[in-house]
Amino acid sequence: MSLLHLDKATIKFGGLIAVNEVSFEIKTGQLFGLIGPNGAGKTTCFNLITGVYKPTSGSIKFEGREISGTPPNKIAHLGIARTFQNIRLFGALSVLENVVVGGFLRHRTGLGSAIAYLPPAIKETEELKQDAMRLLEVVDLAHVANVRSRDLSYGMQRRLEIARAMATQPKLLLLDEPAAGMNPQEKMDLTGTVRRIRDEHDKTVLLIEHDMRFVMELCENIVVLDHGEEIAQGPPSEIRNDPKVIEAYLGEAV
Ligand SMILES: Nc1ncnc2c1ncn2[C@@H]1O[C@H](COP(=O)(O)OP(=O)(O)OP(=O)(O)O)[C@@H](O)[C@H]1O
Numbered sequence: 667m668s669l670l671h672l673d674k675a676t677i678k679f680g681g682l683i684a685v686n687e688v689s690f691e692i693k694t695g696q697l698f699g700l701i702g703p704n705g706a707g708k709t710t711c712f713n714l715i716t717g718v719y720k721p722t723s724g725s726i727k728f729e730g731r732e733i734s735g736t737p738p739n740k741i742a743h744l745g746i747a748r749t750f751q752n753i754r755l756f757g758a759l760s761v762l763e764n765v766v767v768g769g770f771l772r773h774r775t776g777l778g779s780a781i782a783y784l785p786p787a788i789k790e791t792e793e794l795k796q797d798a799m800r801l802l803e804v805v806d807l808a809h810v811a812n813v814r815s816r817d818l819s820y821g822m823q824r825r826l827e828i829a830r831a832m833a834t835q836p837k838l839l840l841l842d843e844p845a846a847g848m849n850p851q852e853k854m855d856l857t858g859t860v861r862r863i864r865d866e867h868d869k870t871v872l873l874i875e876h877d878m879r880f881v882m883e884l885c886e887n888i889v890v891l892d893h894g895e896e897i898a899q900g901p902p903s904e905i906r907n908d909p910k911v912i913e914a915y916l917g918e919a920v
């Protein structure tokens with residue numbers, strides 16, 4: 667079944683066409699990669715899908731329903747969650763609390779009210795805490811549940827972002843450079859984690875990543891952007907050998 671369908675999605679910022687008629691379709695259960703050089707429009711695609719921006723033209727459908735122009739909190743409720751390229755955690759809160767905050771999104775109207783309710787609500791919501799602990803186990807952070815999130819290593823903070831996104835119980839999980847700043851061992855572990863999230867937790871995953879080995883090993887389908895344009899789409903075996911992709915990444919190993 668088609669879960670997410672972009673059809674000629676376009677957004678202009680003044681004279682710049684950041685995303686230009688980009689089309690791709692993700693089926694339920696897929697592990698999908700979105701790649702391209704710096705400034706290609708990858709994060710902007712996430713911003714379009716999550717309602718941060720409204721497309722200038724084109725359509726974005728989630729479960730067959732048009733979502734372009736829908737506000738971000740409504741899109742979150744429909745079942746799309748994301749992590750951020752620049753980590754956005756509540757540094758003073760514990761690892762567990764950060765995930766609980768994510769869980770509030772499901773129960774209340776948004777992150778703002780979640781924060782307003784935080785001190786009393788955290789005491790009351792034992793159930794949310796238990797859910798959060800289970801998610802921390804998924805991303806191998808249960809052992810640091812009570813550590814302040816700003817004291818975590820960079821790689822751990824990235825994994826925490828994933829747990830927090832999952833706390834909203836999304837159908838589609840968008841990961842913006844989840845392996846950035848990780849060492850090779852952490853990247854390998856993350857590959858396993860993302861696979862488990864798809865296989866055991868029934869999520870569909872769309873991820874942006876610069877590390878080609880990571881993307882090629884993990885993703886079944888890849889769409890490649892360059893200067894806002896879609897230049898290729900297909901399985902890793904095709905993408906790896908596509909002359910347009912090689913040219914876009916000139917000098918980089920694909
Ligand atoms: N709100 C905005 N206003 C103006 N220009 C923007 C805005 N958001 C993004 N852009 C521009 O759109 C282009 C695509 O940016 P985007 O962040 O999507 O790239 P990216 O593929 O995620 O790159 P990177 O790999 O560096 O993260 C860039 O030229 C960027 O400067």
Ligand SMILES: [Mg+2]
Nearest residue numbers: 708709710751
């Ligand atoms: Mg980006």
